[in-house]
Structure formats: structure tokens, C-alpha cells
Amino acid sequence: xxxLARVSVERACSWVDEATRHLELEDVPLEEAAGRVLGVDLxxxxxxxxxxxxxxxxxxxxxxxxxxxxxxxxxxxxxxxxRAGEPMPPGTDAVLPACQVEANRLGQIDLIEPVAAxxxxxxxxxxxxxxxxxVAEGTCLTPRHLGLVAxxxxxxxxxxxxxxxxxxxxxxxxxxxxxxNGPMLRALIERDDGLAIKAGLSDAFGPGADxxxxxxxxxDNQLTAAIASAGSLDxxxxxxxxxxxxxxxxxxxxxxVLLLPAAPAACLWNYxxxxxxxxxxxxxxxxxxxxxxxxxxxxxxxxSPIGMTEICPIHRLADGRIAPETSFVEAGLRAAVAADGxxxxxxxxxxxxxxxxxxxxxxxxx
Amino acid sequence: xxxLARVSVERACSWVDEATRHLELEDVPLEEAAGRVLGVDLxxxxxxxxxxxxxxxxxxxxxxxxxxxxxxxxxxxxxxxxRAGEPMPPGTDAVLPACQVEANRLGQIDLIEPVAAxxxxxxxxxxxxxxxxxVAEGTCLTPRHLGLVAxxxxxxxxxxxxxxxxxxxxxxxxxxxxxxNGPMLRALIERDDGLAIKAGLSDAFGPGADxxxxxxxxxDNQLTAAIASAGSLDxxxxxxxxxxxxxxxxxxxxxxVLLLPAAPAACLWNYxxxxxxxxxxxxxxxxxxxxxxxxxxxxxxxxSPIGMTEICPIHRLADGRIAPETSFVEAGLRAAVAADGxxxxxxxxxxxxxxxxxxxxxxxxx
Numbered sequence: 250x251x252x253l254a255r256v257s258v259e260r261a262c263s264w265v266d267e268a269t270r271h272l273e274l275e276d277v278p279l280e281e282a283a284g285r286v287l288g289v290d291l292x293x294x295x296x297x298x299x300x301x302x303x304x305x306x307x308x309x310x311x312x313x314x315x316x317x318x319x320x321x322x323x324x325x326x327x328x329x330x331x332r333a334g335e336p337m338p339p340g341t342d343a344v345l346p347a348c349q350v351e352a353n354r355l356g357q358i359d360l361i362e363p364v365a366a367x368x369x370x371x372x373x374x375x376x377x378x379x380x381x382x383x384v385a386e387g388t389c390l391t392p393r394h395l396g397l398v399a400x401x402x403x404x405x406x407x408x409x410x411x412x413x414x415x416x417x418x419x420x421x422x423x424x425x426x427x428x429x430n431g432p433m434l435r436a437l438i439e440r441d442d443g444l445a446i447k448a449g450l451s452d453a454f455g456p457g458a459d460x461x462x463x464x465x466x467x468x469d470n471q472l473t474a475a476i477a478s479a480g481s482l483d484x485x486x487x488x489x490x491x492x493x494x495x496x497x498x499x500x501x502x503x504x505x506v507l508l509l510p511a512a513p514a515a516c517l518w519n520y521x522x523x524x525x526x527x528x529x530x531x532x533x534x535x536x537x538x539x540x541x542x543x544x545x546x547x548x549x550x551x552x553s554p555i556g557m558t559e560i561c562p563i564h565r566l567a568d569g570r571i572a573p574e575t576s577f578v579e580a581g582l583r584a585a586v587a588a589d590g591x592x593x594x595x596x597x598x599x600x601x602x603x604x605x606x607x608x609x610x611x612x613x614x615x
Numbered sequence: 616x617x618x619l620a621r622v623s624v625e626r627a628c629s630w631v632d633e634a635t636r637h638l639e640l641e642d643v644p645l646e647e648a649a650g651r652v653l654g655v656d657l658x659x660x661x662x663x664x665x666x667x668x669x670x671x672x673x674x675x676x677x678x679x680x681x682x683x684x685x686x687x688x689x690x691x692x693x694x695x696x697x698r699a700g701e702p703m704p705p706g707t708d709a710v711l712p713a714c715q716v717e718a719n720r721l722g723q724i725d726l727i728e729p730v731a732a733x734x735x736x737x738x739x740x741x742x743x744x745x746x747x748x749x750v751a752e753g754t755c756l757t758p759r760h761l762g763l764v765a766x767x768x769x770x771x772x773x774x775x776x777x778x779x780x781x782x783x784x785x786x787x788x789x790x791x792x793x794x795x796n797g798p799m800l801r802a803l804i805e806r807d808d809g810l811a812i813k814a815g816l817s818d819a820f821g822p823g824a825d826x827x828x829x830x831x832x833x834x835d836n837q838l839t840a841a842i843a844s845a846g847s848l849d850x851x852x853x854x855x856x857x858x859x860x861x862x863x864x865x866x867x868x869x870x871x872v873l874l875l876p877a878a879p880a881a882c883l884w885n886y887x888x889x890x891x892x893x894x895x896x897x898x899x900x901x902x903x904x905x906x907x908x909x910x911x912x913x914x915x916x917x918x919s920p921i922g923m924t925e926i927c928p929i930h931r932l933a934d935g936r937i938a939p940e941t942s943f944v945e946a947g948l949r950a951a952v953a954a955d956g957x958x959x960x961x962x963x964x965x966x967x968x969x970x971x972x973x974x975x976x977x978x979x980x981x
Binding site: 389 | 627645646649663670700727737741742743749750756757759760761762763764765766767786794795796797798799800801806824868877878879883907909915945946947948949951952978980981
């Protein structure tokens with residue numbers, strides 16, 4: 250293999266950002282929209298609720314009729330049985346709870362205290378007035394968003410199309426181990442809401458993919474030469490540990506091609522930082538790493554070579570500080586499973602001294 | 616409706632915990648295991664890698680043969696071309712990078728400095744020794760776990776069965792609004808990795824479900840009476856805002872039945888705190904609310920009635936403090952979409968004063 254002209258992680262991220270913009274929109278039924286990225290602002294077509302309605306099961310009354318009611322002056326007022334969510338009958342403006350009062354056969358109830366207008370009534374427009382913004386473009390739709398927009402009468406939504414990711418495993422499995430890259434990459438692509446389409450190297454460059462991800466491609470001189478001559482190979486080599494052989498190019502028709510290293514830990518991190526970023530951007534999602542991060546204090550020194558960005562596995566101590574774990578270079582993919590998270594030591598530094606405040610990413614979801 | 620004998624949120628959670636334990640295990644192919652909960656400890660059957668192997672493409676050499684090499688004393692040593700991941704040939708113990716050296720036709724290279732044994736070699740057992748723990752029982756499997764266990768040769772995994780959730784929408788849609796509970800609940804159940812199976816009220820209580828969730832059931836006296844007589848209705852009414860009409864019972868054959876209020880915001884929060892907790896427990900997941908939480912400072916007072924646990928929507932200020940948003944009682948489900956998160960004001964308190972340190976949950980994923 251020829252020597253690599255390694256670029257910085259930041260430069261590689263810029264390449265990804267220039268090569269990707271969010272895909273066109275498509276319509277999906279509301280029931281299938283969870284996890285998708287909304288492509289347009291959703292506004293209330295009319296007020297929600299459209300009319301004042303009962304907040305609870307009970308009896309609708311006119312508050313004014315209860316003025317003067319008291320223990321020694323019970324007032325008998327007209328009452329209409331109503332269920333939660335039903336519109337208030339004309340001439341009523343308050344609801345008494347079904348569990349506290351009972352109506353007689355004439356539909357009247359006895360009140361021993363006055364009722365305030367509006368009690369237990371959901372007012373017209375309380376959730377949203379007509380025209381008000383409900384959910385903004387770019388929102389990743391969660392169950393509560395679906396509940397609100399269903400309530401507003403939407404049955405289908407315009408969302409960013411899911412990126413089609415052609416996944417090519419060009420490397421042979423490593424000695425003494427089964428290939429783990431295929432299952433890992435498929436799951437990563439699905440996590441980022443891409444559609445993974447497995448293909449062989451001979452089908453790698455045809456139409457129909459939004460991005461092409463080739464595992465082991467950066468280590469294959471024939472392949473990199475072919476990409477360079479048919480399209481472009483803009484970057485070959487990134488100053489990242491684990492993994493230095495990533496390549497970034499385009500096919501003749503402009504589709505981005507990302508070549509990831511075959512070593513499992515290097516494959517993982519080149520996906521996370523570059524391929525995943527591209528897929529998240531194509532799908533309209535935040536490009537950042539999809540892990541929680543926060544400032545924490547290092548309990549021990551974290552060592553990393555100058556000139557290389559290094560993903561350093563860490564574990565969390567009982568006191569909330571962090572300490573380094575066996576590196577990806579030593580423990581491979583195991584370092585991503587045994588650790589609680591990681592810090593990214595930038596190329597300009599030799600790591601962090603003990604007692605430093607660093608931005609750490611954690612694997613646990615909450 | 617009869618008056619409710621409201622229990623505390625804590626009591627309702629205890630009921631859920633007593634009524635649920637994790638389901639039996641099932642085998643799934645590795646490719647389908649992302650997001651599932653591992654049912655057994657996974658240990659390495661043999662060392663990973665099984666043999667010393669090349670970490671990079673290059674030439675395998677014997678380090679001892681390079682002793683004494685220098686610029687003025689180049690040594691010609693035997694070298695064997697090797698690709699990353701291939702086992703080291705007998706009699707070699709270091710790899711020189713393909714991009715830095717070239718072999719002659721006799722398979723020899725000239726060295727101008729000594730090579731250290733073990734350089735660019737992935738040692739046998741570096742990822743894991745035979746018998747070492749790879750992933751522990753109870754882990755929710757992410758892509759990186761799949762990569763590691765695939766590498767270790769596993770092709771199928773034993774995981775906790777997904778809970779079958781019978782979902783019954785017993786309420787009519789509210790006036791002036793479409794039903795949002797159905798789509799919201801389906802998405803919530805899927806988020807918690809349950810299998811939502813929609814059914815009508817007439818099919819609610821048959822076999823085949825691990826849990827039965829009935830929306831609007833707590834407001835239906837006939838239904839609650841039927842559950843009480845056929846099985847048990849252990850709780851009816853929870854001191855929670857939004858939503859006080861939740862019911863918790865069991866069918867004759869012991870299947871838990873959760874009755875959620877029909878008002879959308881109340882439906883959401885009774886799902887999150889109780890039905891979701893039950894489903895997460897059945898599936899072997901952490902029962903806690905699936906949102907990030909952390910200690911933050913209140914910029915303004917958060918008011919909540921004593922005697923009731925209240926979910927209080929909040930927004931985040933630029934300085935990192937939080938302030939209350941329009942409540943669920945006023946804004947309904949919109950308060951779950953417009954807010955950045957929520958705090959849970961306990962029943963014993965009247966909320967929090969300005970400047971208090973509170974545990975806040977945030978909706979954004981990272």
C-alpha cells in the first residue's frame with residue numbers, strides 16, 4: 250500500500266459535510282412516522298379543541314346559576330350528564346365531577362356551594378389556536394409528537410427520505426475470528442435510520458444508493474485506484490486512532506463513497522465519526538455522535554500521541570470521575586464493550602493530565 | 616363514576632413491580648438482536664484472536680534478525696508479505712508497514728534500524744482470553760456488542776422475549792379532535808420494545824397477551840366492575856397530575872390489566888410511569904423513565920399541589936437553569952411537545968422554590 254497522506258479528523262468531517270445534504274421528502278402514514286425526521290412545519294389547521302369541552306366525566310352546569318348556593322341554601326340547578334372530551338352543551342360553562350354529585354330524574358342537581366365558570370372545562374384552543382406551530386421542521390418524531398399531530402387531525406406526514414446505504418464487505422474475516430463488521434455495520438446503519446443494502450464489490454458503484462460504504466476498501470490499492478480514476482478519491486488516510494486507512498471519494502455520478510478500515514475497532518470508529526455522520530446528515534438528523542456527553546474530571550492521566558486524534562475508552566469511578574481503560578489498539582472492539590464510554594483526545598494534545606475537565610461520552614442511554 | 620380511592624405514584628409503581636417479571640428467553644439470529652436484552656452471559660469460547668496476527672498490511676519479520684541494524688549497517692532479513700488479520704507465519708514476530716518498506720524478489724527487505732518484537736501484531740487473546748466475559752446477561756444489545764459477539768463466533772443469541780401488549784382503545788375520540796392515543800401508544804410500546812396488538816374491548820381479556828392496556832378503561836364503571844368480578848381490580852385512582860383515573864388489576868388467569876385515562880396528556884404520563892414500566896420490566900429492561908436526567912437549578916418557582924405527584928413541563932434557559940412551562944392541565948399534550956423536559960414534583964411538596972436544585976428529565980436524546 251502506498252503511504253497515506255493523512256488528513257485531520259476535522260478535515261474529514263468537513264468533507265463529509267460538503268458531500269451530504271438532506272434527502273428529499275416523502276409522505277408516510279402517521280403510524281409509521283415514529284423516529285422519522287419531519288420535513289415541514291406542522292401547524293394547527295383549526296383550534297384544538299375545536300370547542301370548549303368537558304375535561305372529566307360529570308355534569309355540565311351554568312356557573313351563574315350556582316351563585317348564592319351554600320350549606321344552608323342548597324340550590325337546585327339544571328345539569329346535563331357529559332363525558333370527558335364531549336363538547337359543552339349550550340348554556341353550560343362548568344363541569345361537576347361524576348364522582349361527587351348525583352342528578353335526579355329531572356336532570357337536576359343540588360349545589361351546596363357556588364361553582365366557578367370554566368371549572369373542569371378544556372377551553373377551545375387551549376392546546377393550540379388555529380395556525381399555531383405544533384412541531385417544527387427537522388424534529389425527530391417521538392411518540393408524544395405523533396399523539397399531538399394525530400390529535401390535530403394529521404393522518405400522514407412529510408418526512409425526510411431514509412438514506413439508502415450500499416454496504417460492501419470487501420475484507421476477508423480476520424484470522425481466528427468470524428467477521429463482526431457486517432452485523433455491526435448493519436445495526437449501526439439502522440440505528441442512524443439508514444436502509445442498509447448489502448452488495449458485493451462488483452455491484453458497489455451502480456445507481457440506487459445515496460452513499461456507498463466499503464469495509465476494507467481503504468486497504469485495497471486496486472480499489473482505491475479504480476475509485477480515483479472513475480470518480481475521485483479526495484482523502485486517503487485520516488489521523489485517527491483506531492484506524493488510519495479510511496478513504497473518502499465519489500463515484501462518476503457524484504455518490505459519496507466511504508472506505509472504512511477492516512479492523513473491527515477501526516471500522517466502528519470510522520463509521521461513527523464519518524460514515525454515520527454522512528448518513529445522519531442525509532437523513533436530516535443532527536450529525537453529532539449519538540451518545541450522551543458531559544464534562545467530567547479525569548482521575549488519572551489519559552495518554553494519546555500528538556498528531557493523532559484518539560478515541561480513548563474510559564470507565565466511570567464511583568465518585569463520578571473517569572479513568573482510562575485498555576485502549577482500542579490493545580483490546581480492539583472489546584474496549585467498546587468493556588468501557589463505560591470514551592473521550593476524544595484531539596490531535597494537538599498528548600492527552601489529558603489527571604484532574605482535567607474533559608468532555609466525555611457515555612454509552613448508557615440515560 | 617364512583618369516587619376513586621387514590622393511591623400514591625410510588626404505591627402504583629410497587630404494584631407494577633410485583634405484577635411483572637422478565638419473560639422467558641428465546642433465540643434470535645445475531646442480525647436481529649440489536650435492541651434486544653441479552654438473556655445469558657456471553658463468554659469467549661476460545662481466545663480472540665485465536666493466534667497472533669498482523670494488525671496491518673505489511674511484511675512479517677523476526678525481530679531478533681534485526682538486532683544491530685543501522686543506517687551504516689543495513690541488514691537484509693527474510694520477510695513474508697502479510698495482510699491485516701492474517702496469522703503470523705511461524706518464525707516471525709513483528710510486522711513492518713507495507714507503505715514503508717519494499718521486499719526484493721527473494722522476499723527480503725533491508726532494515727536500517729532494529730524492529731521490536733510484537734510491533735504491529737495483534738496478540739493471541741488480546742481481545743479476550745478463552746472463557747472471559749464478553750457481554751453480561753441483561754445488557755441491551757447495541758451495534759458494538761453485536762460486532763464483538765460476531766467476532767467471537769456467535770451467530771444466534773438468547774434474548775428476553777418481547778412482551779405482547781394487547782392495546783384496547785375503549786374511549787371515543789374527544790370532541791373537536793381526532794384520536795391521538797392510538798398512534799401515540801403504539802409508538803410508545805414499540806419504543807419500549809413491546810409488540811402492540813390492537814384489539815377491541817370484546818377481545819380484551821382472552822389469552823395470548825403478557826399485559827393488557829385499555830385506554831379509557833378507568834373511566835368506564837361497567838368495565839372496572841367486570842375486571843373486579845372476573846379477576847381483581849387492585850388500584851383505581853392514582854394521585855398523579857395529569858391523570859387520576861388509572862386502574863390496575865388482573866384477569867382471572869393473572870395477566871396484568873392497566874387502565875389508562877383517555878385524556879391525551881394523562882394517557883401519556885400514565886403510560887410512561889406505569890404501563891411503560893410494566894412493559895420495560897417484562898422485557899428485562901431498566902424500569903426507569905427512558906429520558907436523560909440531571910440535577911439543575913430552577914430559575915423560577917415551580918408550583919404543584921400537595922398530595923398529588925405532578926409532572927411539570929419545563930424549558931431550559933440559556934444559562935442552563937430551568938423554568939416552568941404551561942402545565943399539562945392547561946395545555947394538554949402540547950406541553951409535552953413545547954417543553955424541553957419535565958420535573959416530577961412529589962406528592963409531599965408544593966413544588967420547588969426558585970434556586971432549588973432539582974432532578975430534571977430532558978427530551979433531547981444527547
